[in-house]
Amino acid sequence: MVLIPVISKLNGKRVVLASASPRRLEILTNIGLQFEVVPSWFKETLDKTLFKAPYEYAVETAKQKALEVAQRMPLKHLKTPDIVIGADTVVTVDGVILEKPIDKQDAYQMLSRLSGKEHSVFTGVAILLCNEREGELTVDFYEETKVKFAELSEEMLWEYINSGEPMDKAGGYGIQALGGMLVEYVHGDFLNVVGFPLNHFCKQLSAIYIKPSESPTHKIKGEDSAVSAASRTSEQDMVGPSYTKSNNEGLPHNIVDLLDGFKASKTLFTACRLKVFDVLRASEGLRVKVAAERIGASVTGTERLLDAAVSLGLLHKLGQGENTEHASQFLVTDSPLSLHGYILHCNNVVWPLFTHLESAVREGTNQQERAFGKKTGYLFQDGYFKKDEVEMQFLNAMHSTAKVTGRAVATAFDLSGFKTACDVGGCTGAMAYEFIIAHPGLSVIVFDLPTVIEMRSHFLPGEQNDSVSFVAGDFFKDDLPKADLYILARILHDCSDEKVDELLSKLSKACTTGCAVLLAETVLDEAKTRASRAYMQSLNMLVQTEGRERSSAQYKQLLESHGFSRMRVCHTGNFLDAILAYKQ
Numbered sequence: 001m002v003l004i005p006v007i008s009k010l011n012g013k014r015v016v017l018a019s020a021s022p023r024r025l026e027i028l029t030n031i032g033l034q035f036e037v038v039p040s041w042f043k044e045t046l047d048k049t050l051f052k053a054p055y056e057y058a059v060e061t062a063k064q065k066a067l068e069v070a071q072r073m074p075l076k077h078l079k080t081p082d083i084v085i086g087a088d089t090v091v092t093v094d095g096v097i098l099e100k101p102i103d104k105q106d107a108y109q110m111l112s113r114l115s116g117k118e119h120s121v122f123t124g125v126a127i128l129l130c131n132e133r134e135g136e137l138t139v140d141f142y143e144e145t146k147v148k149f150a151e152l153s154e155e156m157l158w159e160y161i162n163s164g165e166p167m168d169k170a171g172g173y174g175i176q177a178l179g180g181m182l183v184e185y186v187h188g189d190f191l192n193v194v195g196f197p198l199n200h201f202c203k204q205l206s207a208i209y210i211k212p213s214e215s216p217t218h219k220i221k222g223e224d225s226a227v228s229a230a231s232r233t234s235e236q237d238m239v240g241p242s243y244t245k246s247n248n249e250g251l252p253h254n255i256v257d258l259l260d261g262f263k264a265s266k267t268l269f270t271a272c273r274l275k276v277f278d279v280l281r282a283s284e285g286l287r288v289k290v291a292a293e294r295i296g297a298s299v300t301g302t303e304r305l306l307d308a309a310v311s312l313g314l315l316h317k318l319g320q321g322e323n324t325e326h327a328s329q330f331l332v333t334d335s336p337l338s339l340h341g342y343i344l345h346c347n348n349v350v351w352p353l354f355t356h357l358e359s360a361v362r363e364g365t366n367q368q369e370r371a372f373g374k375k376t377g378y379l380f381q382d383g384y385f386k387k388d389e390v391e392m393q394f395l396n397a398m399h400s401t402a403k404v405t406g407r408a409v410a411t412a413f414d415l416s417g418f419k420t421a422c423d424v425g426g427c428t429g430a431m432a433y434e435f436i437i438a439h440p441g442l443s444v445i446v447f448d449l450p451t452v453i454e455m456r457s458h459f460l461p462g463e464q465n466d467s468v469s470f471v472a473g474d475f476f477k478d479d480l481p482k483a484d485l486y487i488l489a490r491i492l493h494d495c496s497d498e499k500v501d502e503l504l505s506k507l508s509k510a511c512t513t514g515c516a517v518l519l520a521e522t523v524l525d526e527a528k529t530r531a532s533r534a535y536m537q538s539l540n541m542l543v544q545t546e547g548r549e550r551s552s553a554q555y556k557q558l559l560e561s562h563g564f565s566r567m568r569v570c571h572t573g574n575f576l577d578a579i580l581a582y583k584q
């Protein structure tokens, strides 16, 4: 059985079917696959004229369905999938793509087109491997099945249409049900018509998860191996699944992705600096020349930047020239969850520091002086951060990340036992507001430097709420406000070990038995089996600060040494994990 070995390979992985199709659910359930269903919100409105073949449209739609769920789950479901499966089925006849009919008349038109003719059914499938060590991989393929309808009388057509069966099916028919009466022959995979090419899917999974020595010898149509479609060579136009050369002939895709990683980052940073996403939101379907004028750049440079943004899934294919849902959500400057500020910080501060990563590794110190020509004490009291535009940019960055991570951190634990929290170094209050929303009985005092407190009105102009108050002070030099829960979001990871001990010792004195600290940090995964972001963040601390990221075991030891016990860790699946520990 091709599938049995693959099933065992998937055990323990979070598999998600990004489809509302009951047929796909049934097909995968019947083979004993363990998976969750999270229907995709991707609107199936890609411009068909931009695709040179119907199967390309089906594959791209399947990929976008899977991507949407993979990117939404950590934020909305607070869990990260390991594998997301997207699929899209289309019927084509005489070169026209038929999707689900919009009404009975449309169903009549479709079925009349199909009457007495052979047509093709294409199902595109995308398998998104989210937690692979080398980052996100997409394996996509399609399957074609030929179907011939008998000559359909008007009476038969309308009797079938009035059964209601056509309405939620591509081409307006269901071969597995009443629609089977319309069919003279099927050449190819029957389940592919129903909506999921099961055999091809199993072969792809085998190619991904079973080493050649383990797997029964089988050739998938075309060539061996399925790899990241992102590295698929563009000149390929083969009928059948999409491939690149098998790994032993080409570069391992994770090396290729890493080689190009910095270019992808810089593409995102540059597009944000030029406010490309704001310009494209203002007038959808903008032509490149007009976009170039609006962002004040050359036409040739703009064209390549936009093409690169499309390849990174930030923009829809050009011709529509419009933001993807995620670009609208996170990359335009004024959206509620905009990461624009953080991205500018990455471009203007983190990028120059990472340029000196080798020196940081050799010396074991941050590279502020090489990058910006200044020594630094505790980072955020340094003169460099006193310049208004630099401080405002940094606050923008912290504000935008707090907005994106705040909900996940605030909902990580049941905090109903606490009345007053102090958000130590709480910056603009974005995290504090998430805590009072998640815990209505809680009030939060945001404690931060006077200059930070003065600037808060830039960030939360409308959101006045009595449960959030602001107190100016220096958490190293001044007394901490009285509270029974102390929140420290991305504070300890900036500090030297000595500063960490100084601060935790102070918190321990401020806490009576039953009080607690809640840390929001990127927790290192000792087993190194999860996404590598935490280890990238650990290098970020090396180049930027005197601090570092820590594992759960290290936090446990550190907190216990300052009288905090009963530590619990919540891996939120977002940028930040949450740690709660109680004063003994």
Ligand SMILES: Cc1cn([C@H]2C[C@H](O)[C@@H](COP(=O)(O)OP(=O)(O)OP(=O)(O)O)O2)c(=O)[nH]c1=O
Pocket (backbone or CB within 6 Å): 018, 019, 020, 021, 022, 023, 024, 039, 040, 044, 065, 087, 088, 089, 090, 091, 100, 121, 168, 169, 170, 171, 173, 174, 175, 176, 179, 193, 194, 195
């Ligand atoms: C041709 C044909 C299609 N279909 C169904 C399969 C799909 O469910 C549907 C094609 O529409 P799709 O957009 O592929 O799938 P969907 O809308 O049902 O679900 P989702 O988008 O959430 O993945 O048509 C049949 O059930 N029988 C058939 O014979």
